[in-house]
Amino acid sequence: LKRWLALWWHHSFLLWSTIDGQxxxxxxxxxxxxxxxxxxxxDLGLGLSEIFDRKLRVASEAGKQYFSVDAGKGELIVNERIDRDTLCGxxxxxxxxxxxxxxxxxQLHRIEVDIRDINDNSPTFLTKEQALKIAESTVAxxxxPLERAEDPDVGSNSFKSYTISKDDCFSLKVKELRNGRKVPELVLEKPLDRERKAVHQLLLTALDGGSPVRSGTSQITITVxxxxxxxxxxxxxxxxxxIGENSAKGAFMVKLKATDKDDGQNGEVKYTFGEHTPESVLSTFDIDTETGEMFLKGKLDYETAANFEIDITAKDKGIPEMEGHCSVQxxxxxxxxxxxxxxxxxxxSPVREDAPSGTVVALISARDLDSGNNGKVTLxxxxxxxFSLKPSFSNNYALVTSGVLDRExxxxxxxxxxxxxxxxPPLTTKKTIPVSIIDVNDNSPKFTQSSYDVYLKENGLPGSMLSSVSASDLDxxxxxxxSYCILDSKVQGVSVSSYVYMNSDNxxxxxxxxxxxxxxxxxxILVQAKDHGSPSLSSNATVHVFILDQNDNxxxxxxxxxxLGSLSHQKMPRSSKAGHLVTKVTAVDADSGHNAWISYKLAEATDASLFNVNLYTGEVRTKRAVSxxxxxxxxxxxxxxxxxxxxxxxxxxxxILVEDGLQEPILDLRQKAPEPGKKSGRITLYLILSLASVSMLSLVTFVMLAVKCVRNSRSSGSCCMRLDDLDDYNNPNRNLQIQLNTDGPIKYVEVLGGDMLSQSQSFRSCLSPMSEFSDFTFVKPSSTTDFKEMINVLDASLPDSAWTFESQQVSSEVCTGGPSLGVRDVRCAPIVCRTVQRDLPPPQPQQRNPYNTPSWRRERDALPYT
Known part of the structure; x- marks a missing residue:
């Protein structure tokens, strides 16, 4: 234990030095x-926090991970046992x-760990016993040569010397070869006498230079x-x-030659490998025992063994055998x-697509087991x-970006x-390195359409889906x-969010x-598609919602x-003839198109043979004379x-009250008009005042048009327009335009004044062949915003309607008319004036118009309406 402690303290002082930055x-x-x-x-100049944050790690080039880093202290520690003899031989x-x-x-740093040898191995002999046969005639x-000892240690710890037990006939001599190896040799000091001593026993000891000294022994038996x-x-x-490492089996290597001075069988020589030749040599090389020629027997690999030293023995055939030795390198x-x-x-490492040029992606090294130029590698x-490769040191490279990346x-x-x-010839190797690109939010969502048209029937169920928009993002x-949302906007002064809502996901x-x-x-509806990137990107699209009319009115x-009450009281003279106009029922429908086409029918009557109701006009007339x-x-x-x-x-x-003596209804009405207590007199008075106001308005309007026409005629020369000039309806240079149009059974005149590209006024007079009354429409000055595209869409949704552009935008409209509204409805909207017209059967040309008579006009004037 003390010896090991001393050895530990001997090596505990660890040296480090920096050579060429290592x-x-x-x-x-x-x-x-x-x-x-x-x-x-x-030693690398790093703080303890950087070890964890910067993921410091150690990679070994030896294959095994002998060392690791203590992340808490930043110390390089031994990860597993290191046997220098196995590692470096x-x-x-x-x-x-x-x-x-x-x-x-x-960053990449290179460090080196020098493994110093300790005396942990004793010299050993391949065999514990060696046998020699020496003829007694052998001269002093x-x-x-004896078997040499092997010590895996190096330096002072390796083999140092041999000793041999004492024998008068033999001594030990150590022969040092040029490669530094020491071979023990037994030297015969004086001739042997077999009759005196036939066998000599010697103990060969090999010593190393360590402290303490280690030794190994081999028993030598010498037969005389x-x-x-x-x-x-x-x-x-x-x-x-x-010999080249790729030489084929059987390749000739060298020829050995030994001679023996003896004669006969004592002089005949045969060649063999040394008695202690390793198996690796015996499996690789072969020798002809008679000729001494050496051949390649196995496969060579320079990277496994770059050279061999082979002991060859030449033996004669004498009794006893004599042998000579040589070495083949x-x-x-x-x-x-x-x-x-x-x-x-x-x-x-994954790379962001906006990474600048020169960003390090990976660290790469190259190696080749060959030597010389065969081991020099380029990437x-x-x-x-x-991407490009940036050289570092000793076949180490950094893979860096060298251009603009685009993940899409x-x-x-x-x-x-x-x-x-x-x-x-040069050898090549290819390796594929996958590098993934990290997405950056550089693409905004794109709608499949810039605008969407949605047609929705009125009176639909709340919560029903109107439409679905879709956008895609290349990221x-x-x-x-x-995510989808509706941008805030106003519809009739109310936020659009009170009309519709949107699923933000789909x-x-x-x-x-x-x-x-x-x-x-x-x-x-202005919708927005917004991605979840940081910062987020968005795009907008417009959804046009068109409400389609349903017959709900x-x-x-x-x-x-x-x-006047739900019951209308009318009077007619008993002297009325067939076709007498009794009254006229007038109705309108708030719907549009076919939904607003009105027809009249006599459902019940006291005497169905006496009266008839016009299907289209609602006029109630007698079918025959009253009896x-x-x-x-x-x-x-x-x-x-x-x-x-x-x-x-x-x-x-x-x-209807049929009375006698009502021959002059107009006179009766005029006589009853002054009576303030009568309801019909009051109504008649109000209608007369209304007619007078409308007439005055029409008169003033036509006077204004005439004055304007006269002014324009002074510059243009004429107020009237030829039919060919009607093609220039949209010409902004025209200050006054008069157009006669035919719309089925309806005849109307349009008078347009002013510049179409600026504010303008429009006047219309509508004449019906089914009645002597006419409709007159006055449109106030308007702005120049173009709504034609929107109206075209509306017109496509309602093909049975007729649309007339009174101006490019109508801010307000005054619609006036008489009972003929039953056959012609005029819709006044904040944007455009829409004329809905019902198809009427044309009058029969062979019949005389029964209503264009003085009698009809008198009866018409007697009606309590205009």
Whole structure:
């Protein structure tokens, strides 16, 4: 125990030095696991916190991980037992190179650990007993080679000397070869006398130079032979041969020759390997016992054994046998038979796609088991790569970026590195290193469409899905994860979020409540797709929602007015003829298109043969002349239906009083008008005032148009336009335009004034062949915002409607009309003026219009409405 403690304290003082920027530690072999080699963190100038943060680790080039780093203290410690004799053999120097890898940023340091030998092995002989046969005639001074001792230790701890037990006839001499090996030889000091002593027993002891000294012994038994007193002698004591490591089996190496002065069988020589030749030599080489020629028997490998030293014995055939000895030194010539190796010192790190050029990806080293030029290795990368190799030291390289990376183009690279040695011919090795690219949020989400058109029926269920938008992102992970939202905007002064809501995960848009076409016809939603990157990116798209009309409104009766009660009282003279206009029922429908087409039908009547209701106009006329037998009180139930699906309807009841003596209804009405107590007189007065106001308005309007026309005619020369000029309707240079249009049975004139690209005024006069009344529309000055695209979309959704652009945008509109509104509805909207027209059957050309008569005009004027 004391001896080991002394040895420990002898080696406990660890030396370190820096040579060419490298750190070297010196330790004895056989240290226990956990023994401290040195403070690596301090020697590298690192703080204790950096050991963990920068992931300091040690990589060994010897294959085994003999050392590790104590992360808490920064000390290099022994990881497992180190046997220098196994690791480095008889090499005078045993240095373990280590690579210290530090990340963030990546750094590589090289340190060396010098393993010092301790005297832990005793000299040993291959055999514990050696037998020699020596003829008694052998003269004094002859040398007999003995088996040499082997000591795995090196330096002063290795073999040092031999001693032999005392014998008068023999002495020991140590022969030192040129390679430094010491071979013991037994020297015959005086002739032997077999009759005096036939066997000599000697003890050969081998001593090393350690402290304490270790030794090994071998028993030598010498048998004294008689007669044959000459030994074979080789021409050379040492033969040299060289052979390539790729030589084929049976290749000739060298020819040995020994001669014996004896005659006959005592002079015949046969050649054999030495008695103690290792098996590795016997399996590799062969010798012809008769000729002494040596041949290659097995396979050579320079990297396993670069040279051999073979003992050859030449024996004669005498009795006893005499033998001579020589040594053959075989040098194996290295060939380039080992391909270079590519070793990853550190695994490749993922690289951000926005990483600057020169970012270190991985640390790589190269090695080749061959020697000389055969072991010199160069590394190369293919051209047009975004990576390059930056040399470090002694076949160490750093793989760095050398260009702009784009994960959307390449999410990863398989970098093929080629290692080539300098042998002839050169050998190459390829290794593929996968490098993944970390995504950076550099792509914003993209919608499949820049705008979406959604057509939604009114009166739908709240919570129903209107539409679904979709966006995609070229990025990856959270950078490609998309959330959808609705940007705040106003619809009729209310936030759009009160109308719809959106699923943020899948982009589905749902209604918050039911929509009413008559209240809201179109609105738009601005949606946004936003990714989850940092910082996040977004893009917008517009969803146009068009409300489609449903037949959800029943026709509303305008006349008879609800203010007069649900029962309309009418009078007619008993002298009325067939076709007499009794009254006219007028109704409108808040819906549009086919849903607003109104028809009238006589549902019930006191006398169905007496009255008829026009299907389209609602005019109630007599089918025949009134007779004296007809009841004076007639009651009609008129049903009003629209053309929607399902059909909506309403009814109105008309009570008709048939009286005698009512020949001049106009005169009667005028006589009753001054009576303030009569309801019909008041209504007539109000209608007359309304007619007067409308007439005055029309007169003023036409006067203004005439004045403007005259002013324009002074510059342009004419106020009237040819039909060919109607093509220039949108020409901003026209200050006044008059256009006669035909829309089925409706005739109307449009008068447009002002610049279409600035504020303008529009006037329309509508004439119906079914009535002598006309509709007149006045549109106030408007702005120049273009809504034609939106109206085209609306028109596509309602093909049965007719759209007229009164101006490019209408801020407000005044619509006036008489009972003919029953066949023509004018819708006034905040944006455009929409004209809904019902198809009417054209009048028969062969029939005379029964309503264009003085009698009809008088009866018309007698009606209590305009």
């Amino acid at each position: 750190t070297r530690y010196t330790i004895p072999e056989e240290l226990k696991q956990g023994s401290v080699v040195g403070n690596l963190a301090k 008889q090499s005078a120097s045993c240095i373990l190179p280590l690579k210290v890898v530090i990340e963030n940023p990546l 001074g002859v040398h007999f 032979l008689d007669v044959n007193d000459n030994i074979p002698v080789f021409e050379k004591s040492v033969y040299k041969a060289s 075989v040098e194996v010539v290295d060939l380039n038979d080992n391909a270079p190796e590519i070793v990853l010192t550190s695994q490749p 190369q990368l293919p051209r047009d790569y975004h 183009s390449f999410s990863g690279y398989n970098i093929e590195i080629t290692a080539t040695d300098s042998g002839s 990856f992970g959270d950078n490609a994860k998309i 982009g589905s848009i749902y209604s918050m409540h039911s929509f009413d076409y008559e209240t809201l016809k179109v609105f738009q 029943a026709p509303a009766v305008i006349y008879p007015s609800a203010a 004296e037998q007809d009841d004076s009180s007639q009651r009609l139930l008129i049903e009003i239906k629209d053309d929607g699906e399902p059909v909506q309807s309403s009814t109105v009841t008309v009570a």
